[in-house]
Amino acid sequence: MNPVYTLTKGMLPVETIYCPGCTHGISHRIIMEVLEEVDMLGKTIGCGPIGCSVLAHRYMNVDMLECPHGRAPAVASAIKRVHPDNFVFTYQGDGDLASIGTAEIIHAAARGEKITTFFINNAIYGMTGGQMAPTTLIGQKSTTSQSGRTVEQAGAPMRICELIANLDGAVYVERVALNTAGNISKAKRAVRRAYDIQEKRLGFSLIEFVSSCPTHWGKSPVESMQHLKEKMLPYYPLGVYKEPEGGEV
Amino acid sequence: MSKKVLMKGNEAFAEAAIRGGCRYYFGYPITPQNEIPEYMSRELPKRDGYFIQAESELAAVYMAYGAGAAGGKVFITSSSPGIALMQEGFSFMCSAEVPTVALTVSRCGPGIGGIQPGQADYFQATRGGGNGDYKVPVFAPSNLQEGVDLVYESMDLTDKWRNPVFIFADGLLGQMMEPVVLPEQQKFVEPHEIRALKPWALTGYGDDDTKRNTIISLRIQPEDLEKHVEKIFKKYEQMEKELVRVETTGIEDADVVIVAFGTMARITKEAVEILAEQGIKTGLIRPISLWPFPYQAFDKITSKTKVVISAELSMGQMIQDVKLGVNGRFPVRLLSRTGGVVPASLEIAERTKKILEEMGG
Amino acid sequence: MATHKMFFAGSGGQGILLMGQMVGSAAIHEDKESTFFPSYGPEMRGGTANCTVIVSDKTISSPVIFESDCVVAMTLPSMLKFEPTLKPGGVMFVNTSLIHQEPKRDDITVYKIPVSEMANELGNPRVANIIMLGAFVRVTNIVTQESMEQVIHEVFGESKAALLDLELKAFNLWKG
Numbered sequence: 040m041n042p043v044y045t046l047t048k049g050m051l052p053v054e055t056i057y058c059p060g061c062t063h064g065i066s067h068r069i070i071m072e073v074l075e076e077v078d079m080l081g082k083t084i085g086c087g088p089i090g091c092s093v094l095a096h097r098y099m100n101v102d103m104l105e106c107p108h109g110r111a112p113a114v115a116s117a118i119k120r121v122h123p124d125n126f127v128f129t130y131q132g133d134g135d136l137a138s139i140g141t142a143e144i145i146h147a148a149a150r151g152e153k154i155t156t157f158f159i160n161n162a163i164y165g166m167t168g169g170q171m172a173p174t175t176l177i178g179q180k181s182t183t184s185q186s187g188r189t190v191e192q193a194g195a196p197m198r199i200c201e202l203i204a205n206l207d208g209a210v211y212v213e214r215v216a217l218n219t220a221g222n223i224s225k226a227k228r229a230v231r232r233a234y235d236i237q238e239k240r241l242g243f244s245l246i247e248f249v250s251s252c253p254t255h256w257g258k259s260p261v262e263s264m265q266h267l268k269e270k271m272l273p274y275y276p277l278g279v280y281k282e283p284e285g286g287e288v
Numbered sequence: 289m290s291k292k293v294l295m296k297g298n299e300a301f302a303e304a305a306i307r308g309g310c311r312y313y314f315g316y317p318i319t320p321q322n323e324i325p326e327y328m329s330r331e332l333p334k335r336d337g338y339f340i341q342a343e344s345e346l347a348a349v350y351m352a353y354g355a356g357a358a359g360g361k362v363f364i365t366s367s368s369p370g371i372a373l374m375q376e377g378f379s380f381m382c383s384a385e386v387p388t389v390a391l392t393v394s395r396c397g398p399g400i401g402g403i404q405p406g407q408a409d410y411f412q413a414t415r416g417g418g419n420g421d422y423k424v425p426v427f428a429p430s431n432l433q434e435g436v437d438l439v440y441e442s443m444d445l446t447d448k449w450r451n452p453v454f455i456f457a458d459g460l461l462g463q464m465m466e467p468v469v470l471p472e473q474q475k476f477v478e479p480h481e482i483r484a485l486k487p488w489a490l491t492g493y494g495d496d497d498t499k500r501n502t503i504i505s506l507r508i509q510p511e512d513l514e515k516h517v518e519k520i521f522k523k524y525e526q527m528e529k530e531l532v533r534v535e536t537t538g539i540e541d542a543d544v545v546i547v548a549f550g551t552m553a554r555i556t557k558e559a560v561e562i563l564a565e566q567g568i569k570t571g572l573i574r575p576i577s578l579w580p581f582p583y584q585a586f587d588k589i590t591s592k593t594k595v596v597i598s599a600e601l602s603m604g605q606m607i608q609d610v611k612l613g614v615n616g617r618f619p620v621r622l623l624s625r626t627g628g629v630v631p632a633s634l635e636i637a638e639r640t641k642k643i644l645e646e647m648g649g
Numbered sequence: 650m651a652t653h654k655m656f657f658a659g660s661g662g663q664g665i666l667l668m669g670q671m672v673g674s675a676a677i678h679e680d681k682e683s684t685f686f687p688s689y690g691p692e693m694r695g696g697t698a699n700c701t702v703i704v705s706d707k708t709i710s711s712p713v714i715f716e717s718d719c720v721v722a723m724t725l726p727s728m729l730k731f732e733p734t735l736k737p738g739g740v741m742f743v744n745t746s747l748i749h750q751e752p753k754r755d756d757i758t759v760y761k762i763p764v765s766e767m768a769n770e771l772g773n774p775r776v777a778n779i780i781m782l783g784a785f786v787r788v789t790n791i792v793t794q795e796s797m798e799q800v801i802h803e804v805f806g807e808s809k810a811a812l813l814d815l816e817l818k819a820f821n822l823w824k825g
Binding site for chain 2 (some may be wrong): 048072077081082083084093094096100101102103104105107108110113114115116117118120121122125142143145146150219248278
Binding site for chain 3 (some may be wrong): 292293294296319320368405421459463464465467524551554556557558630632633634
């Protein structure tokens with residue numbers, strides 16, 4: 040019998056703390072699948088964030104550490120100096136990367152660090168209980184924007200790919216989504232491309248995963264996918280924002 | 289043995305770190321320690337090491353966390369307000385048991401304060417501003433040779449204890465020049481050698497994922513966290529036994545005992561001579577380790593002594609430890625200048641005499 | 650030998666700190682103790698610059714001094730600031746090219762030397778500090794002429810070899 044689905048060696052066989060319908064499981068898995076395919080699980084160092092995925096080190100079968108409060112890009116920059124031949128990545132949510140860690144992500148990108156950042160944008164603070172994130176949409180309700188975010192009160196949501204792509208040190212920036220099988224396949228191809236870019240030491244790359252948070256969006260998993268498509272994607276358009284010249288990688 | 293060279297404190301500390309095996313330095317400009325990042329940016333790349341000018345002290349301390357977790361030998365430096373920003377990182381490194389040597393070239397506060405030498409960061413160094421139960425050994429040199437030796441030795445101590453080690457210098461030591469003899473260069477560790485030397489470090493596990501390493505500080509279960517804190521406190525207990533450093537002179541028959549560290553101690557030594565010429569016997573306790581503090585040294589003070597003076601470039605911070613050391617046996621007084629004012633030895637001598645007179649002696 | 654405490658003072662760009670460092674280095678060649686402490690802060694080129702140098706045959710406690718045995722003043726503001734620090738019997742060197750005011754003290758020895766003009770005559774205004782250093786060494790003997798010439802070789806010998814002859818000439822220019 041040909042199995043149609045097996046575990047990847049990249050994911051440890053443990054139950055996660057993630058809520059039903061959360062897309063962290065998908066982004067974890069496709070990153071680890073790629074690392075298994077390129078046979079780099081044993082030569083990878085992952086830098087986790089603070090947020091729901093603070094425990095990613097329990098699930099991802101690679102050497103890993105927890106990084107406080109948005110500092111993962113600084114931590115990863117230094118790790119890459121010590122182990123230039125390892126694959127070094129950060130895995131960060133929108134509060135971690137786009138709020139408390141903006142200085143670190145911008146400067147790691149500006150320095151052209153040969154690292155890869157996986158940015159999980161679900162437009163909400165998950166772990167702390169559903170507060171407004173820098174990426175929370177206009178009109179979106181959160182525990183700190185209870186009538187819905189307004190531009191007047193909190194400004195407009197930040198588009199990270201567009202921001203990072205402006206920096207010369209960033210060589211590959213793409214926004215992908217985790218809402219359909221097709222988009223997930225594209226997301227995996229983006230992860231593979233980011234891996235190749237780091238392997239060739241071309242510079243900094245960032246993949247933004249437009250993700251969901253059924254719990255704090257107050258929606259069912261299915262409704263969440265609908266919301267992601269109808270509300271998130273118009274504000275956060277998918278696509279490649281920056282790629283190496285010639286596009287050979 | 290290499291010969292004596294006249295070096296600026298900041299450059300001597302930087303060179304001592306490199307010779308102690310530091311291959312990774314991360315820093316951010318702040319006066320009066322700027323010669324250190326400048327020196328490192330020039331020297332490390334030439335010598336097969338790595339320098340990053342961080343975007344902030346916060347980033348610098350986490351670069352240290354990353355390189356330390358990856359098994360590298362790391363040195364970071366800053367000055368008082370910059371160290372304030374780094375405090376979160378020291379707490380994390382203690383919890384995650386990641387080595388790093390950090391040095392402050394301390395100035396004056398509060399706030400931006402001033403850039404002249406100060407010791408008002410005694411609490412910052414010994415009590416820490418990070419959250420939670422943690423401790424960091426703090427060594428305070430009072431001349432450049434001692435600073436060089438302490439930085440050099442700390443590069444190994446931090447690995448031995450898997451805990452950050454802190455060096456407390458100040459603007460005077462950082463900016464002054466003095467002859468030093470530099471120690472031998474330790475060989476830099478290559479990436480492939482790290483796993484054997486530091487089996488806990490993040491290097492990638494290779495072919496055997498049972499050797500997978502994680503470095504964490506989050507422990508959600510209270511019992512787990514309690515156990516972990518108790519474990520690191522076992523280390524601290526051991527450090528309290530092994531890391532106490534102190535210099536004492538003339539305590540046994542002293543009329544007065546002055547306690548001073550770092551810059552204040554070197555000036556006080558001359559004050560002791562001035563007082564001796566006037567027939568006043570003055571003992572000196574110079575804590576070299578500020579944590580663990582050399583409380584035991586105070587047991588040697590005899591009943592002939594009328595008063596113990598804590599001489600500090602602050603409004604009185606170390607005096608709390610001095611009182612713990614004295615434990616009620618003698619009156620304790622503060623002799624202080626602050627704001628960046630460095631007193632002359634004569635001033636210390638005269639104020640000591642005045643305090644003695646007030647004691648009826 | 651006693652302990653010698655001195656101030657070197659002038660304006661940024663005059664090579665004031667270098668003078669102080671060279672005295673400190675020369676002292677090491679003679680197995681003496683020395684410390685050097687610069688003024689530091691936001692003033693850079695054109696601002697005031699001064700440093701404290703102590704040379705002694707015993708351990709030096711504080712590199713910060715309040716009284717001096719010797720002052721080298723390269724500009725008027727530095728003379729006004731440091732003349733009062735001299736102990737009676739102290740020595741002050743005054744760059745009369747830039748200082749057109751008489752010292753106030755009558756209990757000190759003053760050497761008036763127009764080092765900026767002398768440097769111009771040598772063809773390089775930047776060696777004024779080394780001319781003054783020559784005078785300082787020959788008058789005070791705090792460090793010997795030989796050890797200072799050795800330091801000049803160390804400082805200017807390698808990367809600035811073209812300068813070496815000029816610097817040695819400058820150092821030996823003032824004969825008193």
